[in-house]
Amino acid sequence: MSTKLKTEKTAIASAIHATPTNKPQAITPSVFDTLPDSAFIRESQLVQSPKRPGNPAPLPFSAPTLWRKVKNRTFPAPVRLSERVTAWKVGDVRSWIAAQTNATI
Numbered sequence: 001m002s003t004k005l006k007t008e009k010t011a012i013a014s015a016i017h018a019t020p021t022n023k024p025q026a027i028t029p030s031v032f033d034t035l036p037d038s039a040f041i042r043e044s045q046l047v048q049s050p051k052r053p054g055n056p057a058p059l060p061f062s063a064p065t066l067w068r069k070v071k072n073r074t075f076p077a078p079v080r081l082s083e084r085v086t087a088w089k090v091g092d093v094r095s096w097i098a099a100q101t102n103a104t105i
Contacts, residue, residue: 032057041087042087043078076089
């Protein structure tokens with residue numbers, strides 16, 4: 001058996017038998033929290049993505065839902081920054097979140 005194959009088997013075995021820790025994970029602040037209201041934020045920073053599960057996002061829905069809400073005019077429209085780049089003003093998104101919070105109280 002080659003050394004490389006042995007190393008891969010050992011890594012797989014240790015991953016299978018690893019026990020999860022019971023330590024609470026720290027909440028990582030999102031980029032959104034640190035930006036001024038005048039900044040722009042892209043879709044990938046607004047919504048959760050299965051491709052980036054560790055990146056926090058301020059909106060609790062998917063990208064298709066975001067675009068559905070934009071189309072229905074229930075979420076602020078993005079600003080076209082160039083031919084292939086759209087982004088939202090952070091202040092507009094924060095206002096929308098505040099309005100949703102106030103509507104449920």
